[in-house]
Amino acid sequence: MNARPLSPELLHKMDAYWRAANYLSVGQIYLYDNPLLKRPLELGDVKHMLLGHWGTTPGQNFIYVHLNRVIKKYDLDMIYVSGPGHGGPAVVGNTYLEGTYSEIYPNVGRDEEGLRRLFIQFSFPGGIPSHASPECPGSIHEGGELGYSLSHSFGAVFDNPDLIVACVVGDGEAETGPLATAWHSNKFLNPASDGAVLPILHLNGYKISNPTVLARIEHEELEQLLRGYGWTPHFVEGHEPEAMHQAMAATLDAAVEQIRRIQHDAREGGNLTRPRWPMIVLNSPKGWTGPKVVDGLPVEGTFRAHQVPLADPGSHPGHLKLLEEWLRSYRPQELFDERGRFKPELAELAPEGARRMGANPHANGGMLLRELRMPDFRDYAENVPEPGSPGAGDTLALGRFLRDVAKLNAEQRNFRVFGPDETLSNRLGAVFEATTRQWDARTVPNDEFLAPSGRVLDSMLSEHQCEGWLEGYLLTGRHGLFNCYEAFIHIIDSMFNQHAKWLKVTARLPWRPKIASLNYLLASHVWRQDHNGFTHQDPGFIDNVVNKKAQVVRVYFPPDANCLLSVMDHCLRSRHYVNVVVAGKHPAPQWLTMDAAVKHCSEGIGIWQWASNDQGSAPDVVMACCGDVPTLETLAAVSILRQHLPELKIRVVNVVDLMKLQPPSEHPHGLSDVDFDELFTRDKPVIFAYHAYPWLIHRLTYRRTNHDNIHVRGYKEEGTITTPFDMTVLNDLDRFHLVMDVIDRLPQTGDKGVYLKQQLKDKLIQHKQYIDKYGQDMPEIRNWKWG
Numbered sequence: 008m009n010a011r012p013l014s015p016e017l018l019h020k021m022d023a024y025w026r027a028a029n030y031l032s033v034g035q036i037y038l039y040d041n042p043l044l045k046r047p048l049e050l051g052d053v054k055h056m057l058l059g060h061w062g063t064t065p066g067q068n069f070i071y072v073h074l075n076r077v078i079k080k081y082d083l084d085m086i087y088v089s090g091p092g093h094g095g096p097a098v099v100g101n102t103y104l105e106g107t108y109s110e111i112y113p114n115v116g117r118d119e120e121g122l123r124r125l126f127i128q129f130s131f132p133g134g135i136p137s138h139a140s141p142e143c144p145g146s147i148h149e150g151g152e153l154g155y156s157l158s159h160s161f162g163a164v165f166d167n168p169d170l171i172v173a174c175v176v177g178d179g180e181a182e183t184g185p186l187a188t189a190w191h192s193n194k195f196l197n198p199a200s201d202g203a204v205l206p207i208l209h210l211n212g213y214k215i216s217n218p219t220v221l222a223r224i225e226h227e228e229l230e231q232l233l234r235g236y237g238w239t240p241h242f243v244e245g246h247e248p249e250a251m252h253q254a255m256a257a258t259l260d261a262a263v264e265q266i267r268r269i270q271h272d273a274r275e276g277g278n279l280t281r282p283r284w285p286m287i288v289l290n291s292p293k294g295w296t297g298p299k300v301v302d303g304l305p306v307e308g309t310f311r312a313h314q315v316p317l318a319d320p321g322s323h324p325g326h327l328k329l330l331e332e333w334l335r336s337y338r339p340q341e342l343f344d345e346r347g348r349f350k351p352e353l354a355e356l357a358p359e360g361a362r363r364m365g366a367n368p369h370a371n372g373g374m375l376l377r378e379l380r381m382p383d384f385r386d387y388a389e390n391v392p393e394p395g396s397p398g399a400g401d402t403l404a405l406g407r408f409l410r411d412v413a414k415l416n417a418e419q420r421n422f423r424v425f426g427p428d429e430t431l432s433n434r435l436g437a438v439f440e441a442t443t444r445q446w447d448a449r450t451v452p453n454d455e456f457l458a459p460s461g462r463v464l465d466s467m468l469s470e471h472q473c474e475g476w477l478e479g480y481l482l483t484g485r486h487g488l489f490n491c492y493e494a495f496i497h498i499i500d501s502m503f504n505q506h507a508k509w510l511k512v513t514a515r516l517p518w519r520p521k522i523a524s525l526n527y528l529l530a531s532h533v534w535r536q537d538h539n540g541f542t543h544q545d546p547g548f549i550d551n552v553v554n555k556k557a558q559v560v561r562v563y564f565p566p567d568a569n570c571l572l573s574v575m576d577h578c579l580r581s582r583h584y585v586n587v588v589v590a591g592k593h594p595a596p597q598w599l600t601m602d603a604a605v606k607h608c609s610e611g612i613g614i615w616q617w618a619s620n621d622q623g624s625a626p627d628v629v630m631a632c633c634g635d636v637p638t639l640e641t642l643a644a645v646s647i648l649r650q651h652l653p654e655l656k657i658r659v660v661n662v663v664d665l666m667k668l669q670p671p672s673e674h675p676h677g678l679s680d681v682d683f684d685e686l687f688t689r690d691k692p693v694i695f696a697y698h699a700y701p702w703l704i705h706r707l708t709y710r711r712t713n714h715d716n717i718h719v720r721g722y723k724e725e726g727t728i729t730t731p732f733d734m735t736v737l738n739d740l741d742r743f744h745l746v747m748d749v750i751d752r753l754p755q756t757g758d759k760g761v762y763l764k765q766q767l768k769d770k771l772i773q774h775k776q777y778i779d780k781y782g783q784d785m786p787e788i789r790n791w792k793w794g
């Protein structure tokens with residue numbers, strides 16, 4: 008390794024570039040006016056509210072300047088992921104210096120007025136957030152919620168063989184579960200057909216007010232830890248700028264050359280043995296180059312540098328002086344000319360055109376998005392000669408469709424299926440007829456479907472990784488699906504939140520074209536956890552999802568396989584949403600032919616006329632259902648009612664698209680009040696059997712005319728290892744309870760109703776006795792058929 012690769016001149020310029028980025032960063036945090044310090048700093052030049060994070064920023068500026076050098080030297084296709092994204096001033100400042108910022112936001116031009124605007128807008132009402140937010144060119148990762156940088160980076164490089172993601176990992180961020188597990192991503196990367204991630208662990212020693220664990224273990228332990236995760240760590244340590252520039256440059260050269268060698272060996276030499284990819288540990292002071300001591304307390308190189316080191320120049324005259332000294336220490340007059348233009352001899356250090364990290368199209372995935380080649384989902388239809396025909400399992404049919412989506416897009420390499428070891432369990436196994444699981448660690452003879460490349464990434468038991476990889480994959484312009492047990496998708500509640508926020512904000516940025524939707528398939532759901540029981544019974548993810556902006560979220564409950572196919576076809580074609588699809592994997596009755604399913608799913612909600620008998624008159628009761636198991640129980644309840652109380656007029660309404668229930672003012676899918684009243688009536692009892700927690704239905708319908716008459720049954724946290732039917736009984740969602748609910752609300756059922764109710768109560772006791780004795784549901788339940 009050449010220990011001093013930088014000529015004195017280049018070193019001098021790079022240091023000046025770094026000073027410029029640092030100057031812009033401090034300017035963003037503090038300055039309201041006087042952007043070039045042409046006159047002495049006054050209190051009026053300083054913002055009233057001082058917000059932002061200085062601590063991480065100079066280190067990230069240092070990294071960015073050095074990445075620019077290697078991009079130019081090696082003509083790299085590289086993007087930057089800022090794990091500690093609160094260092095927003097760094098990415099904003101650097102994209103400004105390289106010119107991309109002003110190209111997107113011409114209002115923030117490359118002159119004195121532009122600088123003033125750049126400074127004011129930061130953390131200012133009506134301006135930009137203080138993170139590597141969607142507004143920032145070149146960002147695919149806001150980094151507000153720490154932990155996902157490395158998974159996002161790997162998602163970005165799958166199937167992008169020429170791309171390198173430089174991923175800055177905060178040493179505090181590295182303590183989070185998602186980040187800790189993400190080091191293992193290197194076992195899933197194919198050096199021939201994927202790109203590379205260069206992690207840069209930013210070991211600045213501190214978080215907000217604590218040291219970091221990785222900074223307080225021995226050097227040897229840290230090195231062993233990273234080696235144990237399969238990386239080759241290179242350490243760059245110190246604080247003296249000149250030595251650090253040389254060390255960083257030498258190390259980056261070595262890392263890039265190592266990446267190139269690995270890729271060459273794999274691509275030209277066919278060597279797909281798992282490589283030990285390089286990574287960098289940058290051990291530099293937190294708040295490097297900032298104030299050393301403030302009010303008698305050390306700041307640079309301590310946790311006190313995390314946010315705004317000089318917090319209150321208004322009431323501390325000394326702080327104003329320190330701030331001016333700090334800003335002037337970067338010698339702005341050497342960096343910007345009289346008019347505020349970045350000096351050309353420095354500006355030329357940045358890469359050009361799309362090689363600039365702020366302009367790289369991979370960081371604006373919608374620009375690269377290509378449509379999926381889709382098979383005709385109707386070709387995978389289940390044959391449904393009559394409602395209630397047996398089906399082998401809804402996800403089974405979907406698996407065949409996904410198999411062919413994978414096959415048709417194998418050449419484009421832009422579709423992947425993700426899952427935490429559950430693709431087979433969720434009964435999507437058909438995909439393995441067309442592809443394999445991508446896995447670059449060792450294999451032994453009995454392994455199944457593992458190969459160095461494949462469309463499925465489901466061999467790591469980490470919902471965080473699945474989510475992070477998929478998000479990174481989507482954000483860089485590709486398509487995918489996350490299949491997961493319903494209960495455990497909660498693990499990524501918070502990651503979903505962040506992605507939904509990203510989608511909301513980017514939807515109104517005209518320079519960011521839309522990306523493919525994030526599709527969840529939640530199979531193995533609450534009602535069928537026969538052998539797993541209570542721990543696996545939790546449909547609450549949906550409640551979290553509907554909190555997010557209506558433009559972004561969609562929730563679907565296809566009641567059978569043909570509906571599932573139709574819904575998933577729609578989801579895979581859609582853009583910029585989060586689609587949640589809940590489906591069953593067990594053998595279950597099928598209700599709709601493909602033609603009927605397409606119509607029903609297009610409408611999202613509708614009367615099932617074949618199951619209703621209120622044609623030509625007002626119904627006495629509306630039996631609504633949403634979800635495969637609630638639909639089954641509702642239809643079984645209807646058949647009991649039809650047999651015992653034939654004079655009752657019953658309307659069956661099935662809901663596929665949950666968002667239809669909301670008013671159109673709340674969700675773009677919402678039914679108009681007129682349409683809602685037509686379906687659910689203005690005054691008749693509605694017995695609503697719902698897949699998940701019942702109160703969500705109330706929340707969605709509380710403004711509807713007939714809300715007071717809507718009576719919802721759903722999961723009420725009663726569960727255990729028991730029979731499928733008993734699960735519904737435990738939660739009062741079973742057919743018998745549904746019938747009793749009707750009788751209770753219809754006085755006209757009179758004595759006939761009272762007698763029927765008594766029989767059903769007896770039935771429930773009989774059911775309990777039967778399952779206790781035989782360990783399965785009664786034959787009349789197991790063999791029940793519609794019609």
Ligand SMILES: Cc1ncc(C[n+]2csc(CCOP(=O)(O)OP(=O)(O)O)c2C)c(N)n1
Binds near residue numbers: 062063091
């Ligand atoms: C998941 C999560 N937990 C807590 C926080 C609050 N927080 C913001 S910055 C920070 C410290 C980050 O430390 P580090 O990753 O080392 O970043 P740096 O030192 O570069 O600022 C914390 C705890 C957060 N943003 N995200």
Ligand SMILES: [Mg+2]
Binds near residue numbers: 178179219
């Ligand atoms: Mg830190």
